[in-house]
Amino acid sequence: xxxxxxxxxxxxxxxxxxxxxxxxxxxxxxxxxxxxxxxxxxxxxxxxxxxxxxxxxxxxxxxxxxxxxxxxxxxxxxxxxxxxxxxxxxxxxxxxxxxxxxxxxxxxxxxxxxxxxxxxxxxxxxxxxxxxxxxxxxxxxxxxxxxxxxxxxxxxxxxxxxxxxxxxxxxxxxxxxxxxxxxxxxxxxxxxxxxxxxxxxxxxxxxxxxxxxxxxxxxxxxxxxxxxxxxxxxxxxxxxxxxxxxxxxxxxxxxxxxxxxxxxxxxxxxxxxxxxxxxxxxxxxxxxxxxxxxxxxxxxxxxxxxxxxxxxxxxxxxxxxxxxxxxxxxxxxxxxxxxxxxxxxxxxxxxxxxxxxxxxxxxxxxxxxxxxxxxxxxxxxxxxxxxxxx
Ligand code: PHB
Numbered sequence: 001x002x003x004x005x006x007x008x009x010x011x012x013x014x015x016x017x018x019x020x021x022x023x024x025x026x027x028x029x030x031x032x033x034x035x036x037x038x039x040x041x042x043x044x045x046x047x048x049x050x051x052x053x054x055x056x057x058x059x060x061x062x063x064x065x066x067x068x069x070x071x072x073x074x075x076x077x078x079x080x081x082x083x084x085x086x087x088x089x090x091x092x093x094x095x096x097x098x099x100x101x102x103x104x105x106x107x108x109x110x111x112x113x114x115x116x117x118x119x120x121x122x123x124x125x126x127x128x129x130x131x132x133x134x135x136x137x138x139x140x141x142x143x144x145x146x147x148x149x150x151x152x153x154x155x156x157x158x159x160x161x162x163x164x165x166x167x168x169x170x171x172x173x174x175x176x177x178x179x180x181x182x183x184x185x186x187x188x189x190x191x192x193x194x195x196x197x198x199x200x201x202x203x204x205x206x207x208x209x210x211x212x213x214x215x216x217x218x219x220x221x222x223x224x225x226x227x228x229x230x231x232x233x234x235x236x237x238x239x240x241x242x243x244x245x246x247x248x249x250x251x252x253x254x255x256x257x258x259x260x261x262x263x264x265x266x267x268x269x270x271x272x273x274x275x276x277x278x279x280x281x282x283x284x285x286x287x288x289x290x291x292x293x294x295x296x297x298x299x300x301x302x303x304x305x306x307x308x309x310x311x312x313x314x315x316x317x318x319x320x321x322x323x324x325x326x327x328x329x330x331x332x333x334x335x336x337x338x339x340x341x342x343x344x345x346x347x348x349x350x351x352x353x354x355x356x357x358x359x360x361x362x363x364x365x366x367x368x369x370x371x372x373x374x375x376x377x378x379x380x381x382x383x384x385x386x387x388x389x390x
Contacts, residue, residue, distance in 0.1 A: 028065045028326070030099050031095035032069050032070065034047050034074065035076040035102055036071065039228055040076055040102060042227055043125065043226075043306055044100070046306035047124050049307045055296075056292045056295055057288065057292045058315075062318045063326035069099075070095065071100075076103050077200065079106050080109065090113060096328035097120040097122065097317070097333060098110060098113070099124060104171065104172045105171065111134035114137045114138060114330075118330040119330045120328075122139055122141065126140075126142070127173050128175075129145065129387050129389025139334060139337045141309050141312045142306075143276045143309075143358060144176070144357065145389070146179070146180035146389030147360075147386065147388065148275060149223065149252055150183070152251070153185035154184050155380065161219050161250065163190070164221050165212050166192055166196065167220055167221070168196075168197055168224070169199075169225055174200075177223035178197070194211065212247065213247070216247075221250050223252045224255060226255075231263055234249075243267075250272045250273070252275060253365065256268055258277075258278065259301060259302050261375070265374075269368070270367060272364065276360050277344075279303065279304075281363075282378075285343055288345075290303065293311075311344075312342055312344045312346075319342070320336035320337050321333070334356065348360070357387045359385065361382065365377055366379060
């Protein structure tokens, strides 16, 4: 071995040591944890699409530092995998913050990692109420199930829906949705004649749909995690003739998420949902978002609420880094996010300074055809809604 490469290496090291600027130029590393494969693969893809749309519009540098997003696939729902990935991201990849989280059990598994490592953890979807109480380093820019479900109940009683069956996925967000819906619906004079909970993994809907039909409610209130499950439910609902039996569907907007809505077909026409984002939301910010998403993600199809939350989450991170002058210390980043107001494609949102949870308008929407395509058309709203589940 000649001495030259060694000398060169030593020279390179000492040059780096003399350059404090080299450290300031280190990228900000964000570890994005979500399912990118398996039956919830869309969650990761939507979030990635939202991140790309944000960086398409705002670049990949903020406060003088490049922003690098490292995506990790949980294959979920897999809380153990999510936790291991978070630990690897912190220890090996030296990430400055954690983000993503499509599913509540994965967010809950990672919360102690963020707490211990003192890293900001920004939730792009996971929506059971309790998550933000699990670490002071967590901020949420998406929604919570109580926040969305309570207005649906209020709207239903005001509009003469009196007798309902509830059906939810049997895990924390589903229980949150059921509880918040029942509280407001029964409180408003309505009657819940049956409450059905279905497994999170691979539910077989046929027997549950028959139970709904037999109970003869005026409507079924539904929370199912976005994606394939809603498609399967609506297929069974149509095949068993529930609409013909006079049963309406009211649901959280996870059911008719913009990405899967075209595949659900005309059986969804007239379905009423409550939610924080619709692709059909009429605003300048939403138009800019839809264009950036399409430009940055050719062939990806429609963006949904998870893409929007990822877009807004990146916005919150960039704005926080501007305030901290590029410092990524967890206390400083979360401190900068407390009370932050963001003009989202969905409308204005605030990160509550005390709970670090999102405060926003909840819209009531109806599935309609616009120019021959299915959309969730907003027709009523509840302003400044906080999470009511804590
Ligand atoms: C969640 O697990 O928190 C979750 C997943 C999908 C949704 C909403 C909430 O559509």
